[in-house]
Amino acid sequence: MKYKMIYRSLIAFILFTGCSQNLDLAPLDTISDATFWKTASDFKLGTNNLYLSLPVFDRADLESDIAFTYSNPISNGTYQTTETSGLWSTPYVYIRRCNNIIEKADLFSDDAEIQRFVAEAKFFRAFNYWNLFRLYGGVPIITKVLDTDSEELYTERAGRKETVDYILKDLKEAIEFLPEQSSLSATDIGRITKGAANSLRARISLFEGTWNKYHNESGANEYLDIAISASQSVINSSQYELYSGKGNESYRYLFIEEGDESEEAILDRRYQVDVFAHQFPYVLDQSCYPPTKKLADMYLCKDGLPITKSELFNGYGTMTSEYENRDPRMSMTMIIPGTKTNRPLYTDPVINYPFFPQRVGNTGYICYKYMSELKYDRPRDNSNDYDLHVIRYAEVLLIYAEAVFEKNGAISDADLDKSINIVRNRVDMPPLTNQFIMDNGLDMREEIRRERTIELALEGFRYDDLRRWKIAETEMPQTIKGINIKVPDWQQAFLDDGVKNLYADEAWQSNTDENGFMISEKASGRYFDPEKHYLRPIPTKEVLINPNLEQNPGW
Template identity: 35%
Template sequence: MKLKYMIYMSTALLTTGCNDAFLERAPQSLNDQTFWSTANDLKTYANGFYGLIPAGVSNLDDTNSDTQVPNSINTFLWGQYTVPTEGGAWSQSNWSTIRNLNYFMTHYQNAQGTEAEINTYVGEIRFFRALLYFDKIKTLGDVPWLDKDLNVDSEELYGPKTARNEVAKKIIEDLDFAIRWLPEAGSEEANRLNKDIARHVKARICLHEGTYYKYHTELKYTSEADGLLQQAVEASNALIISGKYEIYNTGHPESDYHNLFTMDDKSNLKEAILYIDYIEDKRMHNMSHGTLEANAGFSKDFVDCILYDDGLPKGVTTQPTTDNTIAEEMAGRDPRFSQLIKNDAYLTDEEKEKANYDDNYVDKFHLTGYHTIKGYIPDLPSGYYVEFTDGIAYRYAETLLINAEAKAELKTLTQDDLDNTINELRDRAGMPHLKIEVGFTDPNWPDYGYTLSPILQEIRRERRVELAGEGFRFDDLRRWKAGHLLDNVMTYVGKKLSNGKYAIVYPNYTNDDLSYQEGKSRKWDDKMYLYPIATGELQRNPQLLPQNPGW
């Protein structure tokens, strides 16, 4: 299914996109006496929220994690974030979009049309509300659940927070409604949502909350974890058994993963549950060029986690594991390595000469030496926002990863399940299959602070590699209660240099021996699993107290 992302709203409403100009315009500017009369009015109103769907061109969205390293310190991860007086994650604009969605919910009932016609657009609105509320509970934990539009006199503006698990139930109710009433995939009107998109998002949310409740035992929601994980299984199973989706695989493991992201036209790509149709001179993006001067790159920790082509990790394989150059590191590795990280095949002669590539490819634009090439097209014309390769908002590979992880958490995973999920991804990469009995113990498996089965360790590794740069990793660390993994210095340094030391991205914070500069450190604090509420909001509404833990 595609989404053109063109401006196609009525001028009576607003242009697409999630921006402050959009959020500040009140829906009351509509003529409520005449507007809410037909199903087409509902459709027109719903158009305004399609900008909430991911743009589908992510390759540098894990710089807030242990996978990628930004050029400057992330103040939140380095303990320098202070509680805002106003705004932050609780800003007015963050709530305004929910208010505009709820405005629909309190005005649509007078529209004329069949139940199916009306509820198609109610399903769209409730899908978008689910997206926004999921972001809120990930960021803030307990938040007020609001399901109608409010005004300055509404008592609900000064009401208490709703427990996170109760908000999650409301989110799932919204998605279940969307799944019931949205069209089947393939029968929807062009550029609109369908049932499978809602199923995929439901599977994502249920996995997230199910694992969050399982590992964050302080919340006392552990008893709800399995039920959520089972819902993740059921929602992802529906996509798998439909036969509509498949992993892009032409039998060229050396290039298929990379080509998935660089192919121009994704309209027939079965791995795309929802693709985004970019169009030359109408809507363009910067996915490839954005990597050229991003001042960011993959971390040494991420590179070391990538398997060798015998299916074994660095700490177990009998293959050479030297890392003096990228070429040495890349030799004999999972082919996704060479399709994720810039190497000889993607360097111009000028770059090779400038960087003495084989010895020390690190410069001011690629501070870790591990420069992402996900979505990178070397022969694009110069300039910014000149690209129109289609994006992927929701990818079937994630569906398979959700399914495998949820079943492993429930201890129902079988070899057949692995072959239908993880091993579909391994097949594309030309990698050995993952076995239910893993067959090795990796001395470098992350220490999560709790016992984890070998199969879950490997499923988590597969997820990290397959989805690298797409913005999932920080959420994964939070739901697994694994923020302390960010304390590892190798999560913010880069490749080994010709002098035997590592590329240090933050020289004012880290010494050559990888120790901290005096008075500066990166130490995870469990309060960082959530962001704080602005103090001004707490003063205006004491019922929002207490502040999020630790803040």
């Protein structure tokens, strides 16, 4: 079933990259707009191409403070206006394709089947405008297919509110014609549903509501209300639930093969071996995705308390002590040093250290999330097909909790039980209650944000969260740190199975703070200017093409 969906998408990609222009005549030897767009099947094939605009496996949290391999220009604030042009231009490629589908469907407004695929096109138009909006703020809104001489090629940027309202309008209109998850046929599993549109609407509204609240702009509650309503619609639909197929280990297995097509998946980027596959486990070994000390320290102890308050925290005295008595998601997100796991290129489980078998030990933490347990007897390329969860139900539950709290300045235990505590229950962590917060001198906002960061760690949310909460100027310039390598475990020249301990070398031992924690990147080399870095610069190339584009402040 996954095969059919992706195979059609690839055919559509070839088809529409070759005939996307408006033509006056219908060629006799090729398919064109003049001969296509006649049936619902045509519109379905056309929208298949849009699924290629979904994100692929990457390491987006390297742009933040919770993962580090090498110096990242987004994370440390050294990027320039000449970079990342594709982040601007690629969404507009897909927006054009969406506009084309919507225009061609004007003659079929009474055809419910075709209107379903128009709704998919509106979803993807919103999705691609969202990818622009989250980075740049207001952008030019193009609502029709343009020719090379169209005046709209030089459209000015819309305002922030106009842009986000346009995105939310597209999603609202799409919801009316999209099916529920449970009504999808077997061959349509993976297509856009009401749940996907409502979830994206909730994600965007939470972003804008909290952005406006913490950046002192008007309209915060308007968007928080939408976030509450949209997330509640997904919850009340009873279409989704958290993956539990592996018991207490379900969080770990959700992100590899076992989690495909689970009831937690609201929208996935789908893969199939030998058709459209990936090699992300190899990426994790070769170029890595190491968490930072900041992320590691966020995990609560099993009593539900932070490490600074819990008697269960065993400190950093050994290479494994900080993992003891912690939220189980910690050891399902990062590998405890010295344990054995299945790894690419190894036929049997292999012992793990930060520099073995992975190649980059720059924080000392080892990424476990996304690490498949398959035996790798296939060629290195095109060998993995577990899906990337673009939107999953846990995020929707966390959106609901945060939006309720940010709107009201408080959240009831009943609302916690229908959101955050469902997420905690999967890993057998104590529930979050108002009494627990009060008894232990905690802050509800901080705990809601902590839960979001932990549950969605290494899924690419952190950069946006820091900016919408307006704490990036505090968090991003801090020194990036790793494990403590001054403890006895890391002083010996060789570890288990004869693995040479690189951290025993003077070059590593001399690069620590006063407490022995590795320094991966010093604060002196990290920058976040609140006058400019909350928005990315429009690429210089785009400003040269369209002089009417107004550059973002400070750039």
